[in-house]
Every structure is written in C-alpha cells, then in structure tokens.
Amino acid sequence: MLKTITVGLLPAAFAATAFGQTAPPRANGVPGYTDTPLVPGQQWHVHDPARPHPPVVTPGVSIASPPSDAIILFDGKDLSHWLPATQTMPTGVTIRPGPPAWKVENGYMEIVPGTGDLATKEKFGDVQVHVEFALPTTTEGSRVDRGNSGVFLQGRYEVQIFDEWENPIYADGQIGAIYGQWPPLAFAGRKPGEWQAFDIFFEAPRMDGDKVLRPAYNTVLLNGVLVQNHTELLGPTVYRAAAKYLAQPAEDAIVLQNHKSAVRFRNIWARRLGASETPGKY
Ligand code: MG
Numbered sequence: 212m213l214k215t216i217t218v219g220l221l222p223a224a225f226a227a228t229a230f231g232q233t234a235p236p237r238a239n240g241v242p243g244y245t246d247t248p249l250v251p252g253q254q255w256h257v258h259d260p261a262r263p264h265p266p267v268v269t270p271g272v273s274i275a276s277p278p279s280d281a282i283i284l285f286d287g288k289d290l291s292h293w294l295p296a297t298q299t300m301p302t303g304v305t306i307r308p309g310p311p312a313w314k315v316e317n318g319y320m321e322i323v324p325g326t327g328d329l330a331t332k333e334k335f336g337d338v339q340v341h342v343e344f345a346l347p348t349t350t351e352g353s354r355v356d357r358g359n360s361g362v363f364l365q366g367r368y369e370v371q372i373f374d375e376w377e378n379p380i381y382a383d384g385q386i387g388a389i390y391g392q393w394p395p396l397a398f399a400g401r402k403p404g405e406w407q408a409f410d411i412f413f414e415a416p417r418m419d420g421d422k423v424l425r426p427a428y429n430t431v432l433l434n435g436v437l438v439q440n441h442t443e444l445l446g447p448t449v450y451r452a453a454a455k456y457l458a459q460p461a462e463d464a465i466v467l468q469n470h471k472s473a474v475r476f477r478n479i480w481a482r483r484l485g486a487s488e489t490p491g492k493y
Contacts, residue, residue: 234355235260235381242355243381248453250383250392251445257391257453262382268397270434275341275408277480284331284465285479287318296330296366298466301447301457304330304366306464313469319345319477322360322469330366330464336415337484338364340465345475346374346403352471354378358403359470361390364413365463367447370431370439372474374403387431387438390448399436406477407434412484416444421458 235242235258243260255262277283284292295307312326320329346358358374369390373380375398382388387395387409401407410432417424431439446454467476 234353241379241381244451247451251453251455255383257451258381258383260381262394264382264385265395265397268399268436270399270401270436275410275478277341277478278482281341281480281482282333283480284333285320285476287315287477289315290320290329292332293329294332294464295326296328296464296466298328298330298363298366298468301367301449301454303447303459304328304363304464304466306330319475321475322467322473324469324471324473326469328363328469329467331466331481332464333481334460334462334464335365335413335481335483336462338411338413338415338465339482339484340364340409340411340413341478341480342409342411342467342476343406343478344372344409345406346372347473347475348404349473350378355380356471358474359468359472360474361468361470362409362411363448363466363468364411364427364429365415365459366466367459367463368413368427368429368444369448369468370409370411370429372468374472375400376402387433389429389439389442389444391450391452392445392448392454393439393442395431395433395438396440397436397438399433399438401434408478409433410435414484415461416456416459418456418459418461421456423456426456 238260241260247257314321360372361369371388371390382394386400412430414428416427427444
C-alpha cells in the first residue's frame with residue numbers, strides 16, 4: 212500500500228521533466244518545493260512537501276457504460292473525435308496540424324511519448340466526463356514522468372493522473388488532485404496495469420474578459436470514490452506558481468496530457484450540463 216513506501220529505495224537522481232525542470236527536491240522523504248508561493252487562500256506552498264496526504268481508500272469495482280445522451284469521444288476504435296494539440300500552462304490549448312499519433316489497439320488508445328497531447332474536436336463549458344485509464348507497468352524513465360498524464364477541462368484545468376506506487380509525490384500532485392491547488396480527499400488509485408475511471412463534473416468559470424464573475428468548480432470521482440467535492444478552482448493549472456484566472460473562451464476542448472508516459476485510455480464520453488446552454492444563468 213501507499214503507506215508502506217520506502218523512499219530510500221528510489222533512485223537518487225532523475226532526468227529533466229517535461230517542463231524542462233529537474234525533479235523536485237525532497238523534504239522528509241517527500242518531493243516538493245518550499246520556494247514556491249503560497250496557494251492563494253491556503254497555508255501551504257504550491258507543491259508543499261509538508262502538506263498532509265489524504266487517507267488511502269481501496270475502491271470497489273465499477274465500470275460505467277455511456278448513458279443514452281452521452282457524446283462518445285472514444286469507443287475504442289479510432290481517434291476521429293480528437294486532434295493533436297499542445298497544452299500550455301496556463302493559456303490553454305493549441306491545435307496542431309496532422310492526424311493524432313497516439314496508438315489505438317485492443318479497444319484502447321495509448322500515449323506515444325513525444326507526439327504531444329490530444330484535444331477533443333468538440334468544445335465544452337459545463338460538462339460531465341467519464342474517462343477510463345490504465346497506468347503503464349514499466350517503471351523506466353524519470354520518476355516524475357511515471358504514469359503522469361491528466362485530464363484538462365477546457366484545456367486549462369487539470370485533474371491529475373500519476374503513478375505514485377512506491378513513487379510518492381507532493382499532495383497537490385497526487386492522482387485525483389486539482390494539480391498545484393487541492394489534493395484529493397482520498398487516495399483511491401489502482402495499481403499500474405489496472406483499469407481505473409474518473410467521473411468529472413466540471414462547472415466552467417464565468418468570465419468577463421479577465422474578470423471572474425464566478426470561478427470554476429470541479430467534482431471528481433476516482434474509481435467511485437469522491438476525491439474532489441465541488442472544489443473551487445483558483446485558476447488554470449500552473450506548475451510551481453500560484454494560479455489565477457485569465458481571459459478565456461466560454462467553451463474549449465478537453466485535453467489528455469502527454470507527459471512522456473504510455474498511459475492508456477478507453478471508454479471516454481461526455482454529457483453537456485444544462486447551465487452551459489443558458490449562459491449567465493446558474
Ligand atoms: Mg499531469
């Protein structure tokens with residue numbers, strides 16, 4: 212279990228991360244930073260190694276088939292609903308030319324490191340999203356890349372995917388975290404190779420230019436366990452910085468993050484939530 216992690220067995224040095232940074236320094240056996248700003252409104256530094264980790268919860272077995280009004284984004288056959296993209300913190304997503312280069316086989320898609328992110332062709336405001344994924348079983352490469360991916364709502368707001376089995380990370384970088392802002396309420400992850408599921412209920416921010424009329428909120432189940440409970444987002448996801456809102460469109464793509472790790476995905480679908488169809492009313 213996570214609590215039995217023996218940090219001393221981890222390699223002493225790691226390669227540069229996808230962000231061009233070296234791996235986080237460690238404090239009390241946990242990687243993280245204390246030279247970062249405080250998370251706005253909180254007592255913790257961004258990626259604070261001293262921030263308490265949540266309890267471990269072993270999830271039950273649950274698989275969610277799409278309901279009748281779901282927009283199918285990936286049914287295991289092809290990437291026809293996706294475009295190659297680059298997610299840039301905190302400004303969002305840039306669509307790139309050409310077809311997406313991730314591998315599709317045996318009913319799943321698999322990240323091909325170095326080929327960029329994937330973005331949905333369709334754009335969303337308030338949305339329910341179901342995503343199933345499996346962490347790779349290989350443990351090669353940089354520790355901070357291991358099983359690292361994420362679901363970016365509107366190409367900006369990440370729900371973190373990360374393999375922390377025998378590989379601890381700062382609490383706001385754990386699987387199910389609102390990365391850099393809020394740790395999950397519980398660690399409910401499954402082991403590498405096992406299929407897992409996120410059910411995400413995202414309320415988009417209401418903006419007037421760069422003025423926030425109403426912040427974004429996210430509610431997230433990981434393997435049926437509540438890990439974010441109508442959590443108020445502090446702004447688009449950023450690394451080693453304090454989040455703040457920027458002007459953005461009312462709707463934007465869902466992005467799957469390519470963080471140099473061959474995470475697999477299957478059974479991805481979405482449902483538009485009513486409020487986004489009546490802008491200004493919520
Ligand atoms: Mg990530």
